[in-house]
Amino acid sequence: RPVAALAGAAGLEIGPGGGILVDERGCTSDPSICAAGDCAEFSCERRRVLPLGSIANRTGRLVANTIAGVEDTMPCLLGSEVIKVFDLHVGCCGETASRLRAEEVGVEEVWGAFTDRAPFYPEAATVRLKVIRETEGPLRGLQVVSGGAVVRWVNTFAQILDLAGGEAGALGRLEHAYAPTCATALDPLHTMASILESGPEMQLPPDAFLDGGEKGWTVVNMLTEAERNRVGLPALVGRVVEMDLAALRTDWRDLPERGVVTVCAKGGRSYEAARFLRDKGIEARYLAGGIGFYNV
Numbered sequence: 470r471p472v473a474a475l476a477g478a479a480g481l482e483i484g485p486g487g488g489i490l491v492d493e494r495g496c497t498s499d500p501s502i503c504a505a506g507d508c509a510e511f512s513c514e515r516r517r518v519l520p521l522g523s524i525a526n527r528t529g530r531l532v533a534n535t536i537a538g539v540e541d542t543m544p545c546l547l548g549s550e551v552i553k554v555f556d557l558h559v560g561c562c563g564e565t566a567s568r569l570r571a572e573e574v575g576v577e578e579v580w581g582a583f584t585d586r587a588p589f590y591p592e593a594a595t596v597r598l599k600v601i602r603e604t605e606g607p608l609r610g611l612q613v614v615s616g617g618a619v620v621r622w623v624n625t626f627a628q629i630l631d632l633a634g635g636e637a638g639a640l641g642r643l644e645h646a647y648a649p650t651c652a653t654a655l656d657p658l659h660t661m662a663s664i665l666e667s668g669p670e671m672q673l674p675p676d677a678f679l680d681g682g683e684k685g686w687t688v689v690n691m692l693t694e695a696e697r698n699r700v701g702l703p704a705l706v707g708r709v710v711e712m713d714l715a716a717l718r719t720d721w722r723d724l725p726e727r728g729v730v731t732v733c734a735k736g737g738r739s740y741e742a743a744r745f746l747r748d749k750g751i752e753a754r755y756l757a758g759g760i761g762f763y764n765v
């Protein structure tokens with residue numbers, strides 16, 4: 470938290486977050502005094518204090534430019550952050566769904582699980598993302614977790630929020646560099662754009678999976694034997710039917726017309742299955758990000 474008592478006692482305006490209020494040039498309420506770093510609070514539409522070294526260094530330059538008379542401004546802070554927690558990198562950018570809901574903004578959330586390079590590399594790490602957007606509106610936030618690096622997705626998403634106004638279509642149009650050693654031919658953000666486009670209602674959020682027992686869902690377990698040996702389905706998920714994609718294409722009539730949830734390891738095969746079943750008139754959803762995301 471900012472320690473701004475001295476600035477407050479000197480008559481500078483203190484923001485609602487407790488920091489010294491500055492404008493987009495880093496000037497305080499007394500234009501001859503600037504503030505930067507952890508003690509500063511930007512007065513953009515969403516006033517925020519972000520005690521980060523990344524922001525502190527940029528605002529240091531901003532203030533230096535302002536003092537030197539060089540035209541410079543800082544856009545609204547988006548909250549791009551990354552941290553390593555034991556073996557996982559966790560990153561985020563923009564808003565969370567709960568913060569937006571508290572402001573009575575309608576939100577949609579989509580989840581996806583990918584690898585950070587071609588999956589046949591033994592050192593490929595799983596990357597799990599969640600994208601938040603206003604209902605039928607702009608993108609508002611990203612959260613990402615991986616045993617590998619996550620910073621590239623946080624930084625790319627921040628540019629979409631800042632430079633493209635959060636336009637959802639811009640995610641799908643991103644140009645990205647690819648070599649199988651370090652990336653995938655389609656970036657995870659491209660697929661997140663497709664998931665948004667194909668309709669978030671096809672996804673069952675990972676944290677809703679356990680409602681299945683109570684709601685009487687039929688869970689189509691598509692995990693292969695090898696996958697089942699690594700991770701099984703939790704108890705209490707509803708009636709479980711074991712079918713792979715090939716079996717589902719022939720035996721789909723055995724499934725009820727409503728309340729079907731398809732489950733695979735990462736969400737790819739189960740998406741295809743849910744799409745197939747919906748084309749047959751069955752109200753099916755797939756467990757977003759697969760059983761791996763649910764476990765995380």
Ligand SMILES: Cc1cc2nc3c(=O)[nH]c(=O)nc-3n(C[C@H](O)[C@H](O)[C@H](O)COP(=O)(O)OP(=O)(O)OC[C@H]3O[C@@H](n4cnc5c(N)ncnc54)[C@H](O)[C@@H]3O)c2cc1C
Binds near residue numbers: 506507519520
């Ligand atoms: C453990 C830790 C890990 C972090 N890791 C990250 C990270 O990975 N990524 C990231 O973006 N950010 C990280 N941060 C945050 C980042 O360090 C801060 O946001 C950044 O250092 C703030 O810079 P600053 O110049 O505003 O303040 P500071 O770096 O705190 O500098 C303030 C200076 O003022 C001095 N000072 C205080 N009072 C007085 C006084 N009365 N008179 C004279 N001098 C005084 C202090 O001694 C200090 O040297 C981390 C912070 C901590 C504590």
